[in-house]
Amino acid sequence: MTSISRTSELPRVSTALLDAAPATDNRFPLVDEDTDQHRFRVHRSTMTSPEVFRAELDRVFSHSGLYVGHESEVSRPGDYVRRPIGGRPVFMVRGAKSGRINVFHNTCTHRGAVVCRQPTGNAKAFSCFYHAWTFDSEGRLMGIPDRDAYGGELDLAALSLRPVARVESYRGFVFASFDPDIQDLVSYLAGAVEYLDLVIDSTDGEMEIIKGVNEYCIEANWKLLAENSIDGYHAVSTHDTYFKYLLALGTDLAGGVNGTSYDLGNGHAVLEYRAPWGRPIAKWEPLFGEDSREEIARMRADLISRHGEVRGSRMADANRNLLIYPNLVVNDIMAITVRTFMPLAPDRMDVTAWELAPRDELAQLRQRRLDSFLTFLGPAGFATPDDLEALESCQQGFTSGGVEWNDISRGMARTPAANDEAQMRAFWRRWSQQMGTAGYGERESR
Template sequence: MSYTSEKLIDDRQNGVFRVHRSLMTSPEVYMDEQRRIFDHCWLYVGHESEIEKPGDYVRRTVAGRPLIFLRDSGGEVRVFYNTCTHRGATLCREDSGNTRVFQCFYHAWSFDNTGRLLVTPGAEGYSSGFRKADYNLRGPARVDGYRGLYFVNFDRDAPDLVDYLGAATEYLDLVFDQACDGMRVVDGSHLYSVGSNWKLMVENSMDGYHAPTVHATYIDFVKDSGGGQRGNALNTGGGLDLGNGHAVMESLAAWARPIAYWEPFFGDDARADIEAILDDLIARHGEERARRMAGTFRNLLIFPNLIINDVAAITIRRIEPLAADRHRLEAWALAPKEEVSGSARLQRRLDSFLTFLGPGGFASPDDVEALESCQEGFRADEPEWSDISRGMSTAPNPQDEIQIRTFWRAYVSMLDTGKFAERVTSLEAPATAAMEAAS
């Protein structure tokens, strides 16, 4: 089967783009994408600040594989499969912690945090052909990081991470350069499962079209508090194909942002402090780049399943497929290290994060309801196709869908050929890079 010809309609001449709904319902498709996409792409595992000290570790599941993301006693970042090399039992059974030794609860085989097998109880029972070095912990073929974000790749022949990220690094830099001394993941995370195909969450995470309807309550809340004054913001900016399946939707910030964009519900006493953030950004990065950081928001996809939302706050979203009709979402708040715990700046950021994207916020519950409703609707026999044609032949607009089409073009191309679709630089109007109107 050719996914490109049978499951995707990409008619650029007539401005029609449709995706067959079986891509969101078929267990066979789910198995294909695990082998052809997740086994070969760089996949996010964690941020360096989560394992700040030697011996720190966190548990993760990436592409169905249990992993330990850690910093060894010498300070090196490592990733191991979370399975004992003896009989396969889960080795690390805590979500996070600090240790020099991992001991399997089954037969007490013990490993140091460089992966070396240290102890095999009853070692005298093994023959001379048994070598401890053969049982050291193992990990994914490739591990690499960019700006503190660490990724794994299960394909030894995969391109280097920086080459894979390509043009997406510009947008990652816009996020990470907001900090004076680097970013950190704030303690705690949101973890929840959703009864829908994982690709619907990818779409939703960078879709501006649903905001005025699904998030109308939040928009009204901002307006009622005297905010959202830049009414043209929702019509300024748009999506961009960044190559290798990566995409971004960038627009003027219409709503509250704790980074140099004051809103009345932050309080009058916060205004001078927020304006000082902008002054500092201008001093460090110049007027144009600073105002782009502070005055625009961006929803960035790192293909296939990492979303960096720099909107109400900075959020890392990792989408883990579980089945054709279920996925798990993990979300973390990212903040500059200088915003220390208890500070007014960090409190504003976390309040903004929770108000919009928190488990009881204005956005996340409604988004989950929308996606699960779509999955329920897919049980109907007709229509067979979902439409993603908006903006194929018009001037760029944040409510258009080129960023979603970018994902789907890469997705079916990877399923068919193992290679990414060619980057769209024509026939679809790209967003302006800096949006000079940002202020």
């Protein structure tokens, strides 16, 4: 039997769930794994506790690699995007002189106001609207009104914008960390590298984020979306309308979701499965249309010619839902979606999604790709409203009390299948490792 636990302590959890019944003096880990009994449980206070939420911002988001954006979003000198990561405002900008991608804390070194105020654009300089201190795209302080008031001792270099501690890019995906001692990005990504490569190599590395973004809020804990994004178990029941739609089109669903899940290390995980449902053409039909079978066959043959039968067919035929811990999802399905979710409170998150596509693809293919992006994964598509309803329903159910633990044991007694929960256990083991005893609480009385 193994049990995930630690010895150092943070303040005890205080939530409606734990306060609902008299407490005992027993202490317990919030993630409990018993391999002998094939049991894996997560305490529901992980989803409701303000103390756990505050500890996550410090222990998880301040010490993980966080996706900031894609290099294609800042392709020209001075291009920038403003993003919140880990509860902190930052902005990414391509330096006009160095050509380097910089990620800065979005705060003026004078009195703290936000410096980059627009979500995206191009700028030679960033001027704080409060007192008009001005910084260039390399972060250097370039101008101060009435500088003579400071005498001749003002150190402009010391008052430049502060870069985030670590910034690295992997094949266009830019990650930042507030931890200067975090491992290098390739080591951090671990097995997720293989799955990013499958996406990027399928177009010879020429990928770009399409302009435009989906943004919405979910009244649920952020970890529920981490679970949901790689959960094959819920597909048939939750997305019943979509499957009925496919049946109405004449799609053969007899094979179900055929695939498996993998623990990729460092909390990353993937769900990989054949398109509905095992037909080579099925993955691309929403993108190209049923009347484009010859073109699809040609493209598939080209991938296999360039990458070999095994790897080429994985690119062409298989779907992948990839979770890069803690809060980045890359869905390589009927469209390639890049999605992040930022915790705002124990029961609230902001979600942002972009579409990744081959650079310079034909206009008609780009239009179909965007249609696929919206039809299934958009805020009003087939899948996303279902998922939002399910996650918010879970969050509402947690407030009822009476049940302490979520069960995430499915598949522990066998080789994991696509509809098992091994991939979610990978996420929770990493979360528990980072959190230590954060959120230790008291059991409900029996």
